[in-house]
Amino acid sequence: xxxxxxxxxxxLTTGSIYAVVAIGFNLIYSTTGIINFAQGEFVMLGGMxxxxxxxxxxxxxxIMIAVLVxxxxxxxxxxxxFRRLRSHSVLHMxxxxxxxxxxxxxxxxxxxxEKVRSLPYFTGNECSSVKLLGAxxxxxxxxxxxxxxxxxxxxHCFLRYTLWGKAMRACSSNPIAAALAxxxxxxxxxxxxxxxxxxxxxxxxxxxxxxxxRYDMGTGxxxxxxxxxxLGGLGNPMAAVFGGLAVGLAEAFSxxxxxxxxxxxxxxxxxxxxxFVRPHGLFxxxxxxxxxxxxx
Amino acid sequence: MTxxxxxxxxxxxxxLAGIQLAVSAAGRDYYLTQLIMxxxxxxxxxxxxxxxxxxxxxxxxxxxxxxxxxxxxAALTTxxxxxxxxxxxxxxxxxxxxxxxxxxxxxxxxxxVSPWAAFVLAIALAVLVxxxxxxxxxxxxxxxxxxxxxxxxxxxxxxxxxxEFLGAADxxxxxxxxxxxxGIVISERKAFxxxxxxxxxxxxxxxxxxxxxxxxSRVGRALRSIHGGEQAAxxxxxxxxxxxxxxxxxxAALAAAAGCFLTHYNRGIGPSEAGALKSVRYVALVAxxxxxxxxxxxxxxxxxxxxxxxxxxxxxDHAAFGIILIAIISLTPEGPLAPVGRxxxxxxxxxxxxxxxxxxxx
Numbered sequence: 001x002x003x004x005x006x007x008x009x010x011x012l013t014t015g016s017i018y019a020v021v022a023i024g025f026n027l028i029y030s031t032t033g034i035i036n037f038a039q040g041e042f043v044m045l046g047g048m049x050x051x052x053x054x055x056x057x058x059x060x061x062x063i064m065i066a067v068l069v070x071x072x073x074x075x076x077x078x079x080x081x082f083r084r085l086r087s088h089s090v091l092h093m094x095x096x097x098x099x100x101x102x103x104x105x106x107x108x109x110x111x112x113x114e115k116v117r118s119l120p121y122f123t124g125n126e127c128s129s130v131k132l133l134g135a136x137x138x139x140x141x142x143x144x145x146x147x148x149x150x151x152x153x154x155x156h157c158f159l160r161y162t163l164w165g166k167a168m169r170a171c172s173s174n175p176i177a178a179a180l181a182x183x184x185x186x187x188x189x190x191x192x193x194x195x196x197x198x199x200x201x202x203x204x205x206x207x208x209x210x211x212x213x214r215y216d217m218g219t220g221x222x223x224x225x226x227x228x229x230x231l232g233g234l235g236n237p238m239a240a241v242f243g244g245l246a247v248g249l250a251e252a253f254s255x256x257x258x259x260x261x262x263x264x265x266x267x268x269x270x271x272x273x274x275x276f277v278r279p280h281g282l283f284x285x286x287x288x289x290x291x292x293x294x295x296x
Numbered sequence: 297m298t299x300x301x302x303x304x305x306x307x308x309x310x311x312l313a314g315i316q317l318a319v320s321a322a323g324r325d326y327y328l329t330q331l332i333m334x335x336x337x338x339x340x341x342x343x344x345x346x347x348x349x350x351x352x353x354x355x356x357x358x359x360x361x362x363x364x365x366x367x368x369x370a371a372l373t374t375x376x377x378x379x380x381x382x383x384x385x386x387x388x389x390x391x392x393x394x395x396x397x398x399x400x401x402x403x404x405x406x407x408x409v410s411p412w413a414a415f416v417l418a419i420a421l422a423v424l425v426x427x428x429x430x431x432x433x434x435x436x437x438x439x440x441x442x443x444x445x446x447x448x449x450x451x452x453x454x455x456x457x458x459x460e461f462l463g464a465a466d467x468x469x470x471x472x473x474x475x476x477x478x479g480i481v482i483s484e485r486k487a488f489x490x491x492x493x494x495x496x497x498x499x500x501x502x503x504x505x506x507x508x509x510x511x512x513s514r515v516g517r518a519l520r521s522i523h524g525g526e527q528a529a530x531x532x533x534x535x536x537x538x539x540x541x542x543x544x545x546x547x548a549a550l551a552a553a554a555g556c557f558l559t560h561y562n563r564g565i566g567p568s569e570a571g572a573l574k575s576v577r578y579v580a581l582v583a584x585x586x587x588x589x590x591x592x593x594x595x596x597x598x599x600x601x602x603x604x605x606x607x608x609x610x611x612x613d614h615a616a617f618g619i620i621l622i623a624i625i626s627l628t629p630e631g632p633l634a635p636v637g638r639x640x641x642x643x644x645x646x647x648x649x650x651x652x653x654x655x656x657x658x
Contacts, residue, residue, distance in 0.1 A: 102618030230443040261458030268447035
């Protein structure tokens with residue numbers, strides 16, 4: 001029982017990070033139609049920047065600055081690379097994000113190095129743990145789960161109740177109608193990149209004490225986050241949370257039966273089966289995707 | 297295919313022969329090694345071009361097919377079959393050329409599958425896997441298909457990386473040279489370099505002709521109609537599911553064949569050949585070459601692979617690849633060769649992308 005609980009918490013921790021990456025994919029996808037494969041690099045940049053800044057300033061401030069810096073980077077990338085390329089097809093833009101992810105990763109390798117770094121634990125240290133029904137859980141796990149919960153709730157409120165959030169949703173449901181209603185769709189696209197980058201960076205800081213930060217951590221995260229977004233159904237940020245947790249739990253529990261080397265293989269096999277049964281994700285609908293294809 | 301369409305292929309063959317003569321005359325034969333490797337990668341990328349550019353279906357799992365080809369032939373030609381040493385049936389198979397006995401490093405006899413039989417089995421396995429994965433996966437659309445194929449590729453990568461029989465993280469080394477016949481031996485030895493160069497590029501030209509023929513035939517028109525609008529194509533009576541699957545299986549077989557040849561040439565294969573980054577690289581090369589443009593794809597893939605195999609960019613190899621990719625796609629979305637193609641076809645009426653006269657002749 002306590003062992004199962006241990007697996008549940010380890011699955012939820014990694015799963016919640018996948019969920020944040022998946023939300024980032026969704027935000028950018030719903031305003032631009034682009035799958036941004038540099039999403040994992042934002043997580044890496046957040047962690048690495050915070051680690052470097054924490055040498056000079058207290059931890060909370062360095063995390064805040066790191067999130068801001070990466071959010072600005074995200075916005076700038078949109079302005080420099082995607083704003084002027086509106087005539088390109090979506091696939092071309094996706095390939096450009098792949099190119100960007102390679103360049104950012106290599107830049108990080110040359111700015112920092114190939115060493116593994118990490119932020120200190122927010123409370124306690126690597127040995128301290130909280131006993132919960134017989135399972136020993138690091139306090140950092142609660143930080144991660146709490147922060148992700150706050151991010152998801154805040155984002156939900158932002159999209160539902162604020163003017164900018166509503167404008168962003170308008171862009172995703174019908175860009176032309178949104179533009180006719182006086183919404184500056186270009187700025188909304190930039191905003192979606194900045195917000196995705198910001199929450200990705202925050203996730204990178206939260207996970208850094210547990211799973212460390214390294215220049216090449218982004219690729220794996222981007223793939224898992226993409227899997228989570230697809231599993232939930234593209235264009236639905238809240239379904240992405242479910243998708244992320246599901247991928248994380250599948251990964252954690254596969255270790256019980258199979259060698260750890262096959263951990264990813266099981267997670268992806270489950271994902272493939274889910275896709276073959278529900279080709280538009282667990283919560284996606286065929287109608288929504290077709291409306292989107294026609295709108296493009 | 298008309299005779300006029302053969303002219304560019306003949307010109308390319310002449311250029312390739314010229315490169316060999318110039319390189320050998322300059323005493324820089326070692327350039328040929330990287331050109332041979334680029335040739336095999338170009339076969340993978342051209343096959344993927346059929347699926348992506350013409351049928352409009354993305355596949356982020358093509359490195360897996362390359363690895364299936366490479367690993368199957370590597371494992372079958374290096375792993376000893378103890379049961380086959382004295383058994384009567386092994387003699388029959390040996391004289392049929394299916395099994396192969398040779399001394400290993402320590403002078404013991406090693407009985408393995410012969411390279412030809414391993415090649416056939418590798419292609420068969422790749423085709424089988426492509427059918428099994430393609431049949432459900434090609435029902436997926438757009439980003440969902442991208443994820444499905446990416447997931448498949450990662451599963452193959454993890455299996456290769458975690459299986460002791462396939463050498464785990466070390467990969468398989470000591471793959472024997474492959475005597476194809478007619479004096480052609482696939483081997484990295486210096487004596488066979490020029491032969492290998494012509495063999496590899498001969499294969500590329502063959503695949504190029506095959507694919508050019510295919511895309512200008514009835515099948516090619518069907519594939520492009522799927523790209524244009526799958527529902528409309530279906531309504532016109534095109535069996536879209538069948539054509540997509542056939543294109544996918546053909547490109548998987550090409551990737552597996554390239555994997556077999558390159559593994560014999562390199563004398564080994566490692567797990568990184570199956571990795572997601574390789575698959576992404578193939579997709580990026582197709583996009584940079586201009587998608588539905590076999591010539592552009594061949595050119596870009598050869599150029600970039602050759603430069604990075606030669607270590608031209610040093611430690612900035614990945615970064616340079618990323619920057620070149622971004623530059624090519626943002627500046628010339630139709631592929632860098634598109635302006636050249638337009639210039640060559642100037643004053644001849646139809647523009648690329650439209651149905652040309654020779655299309656109707658099949």
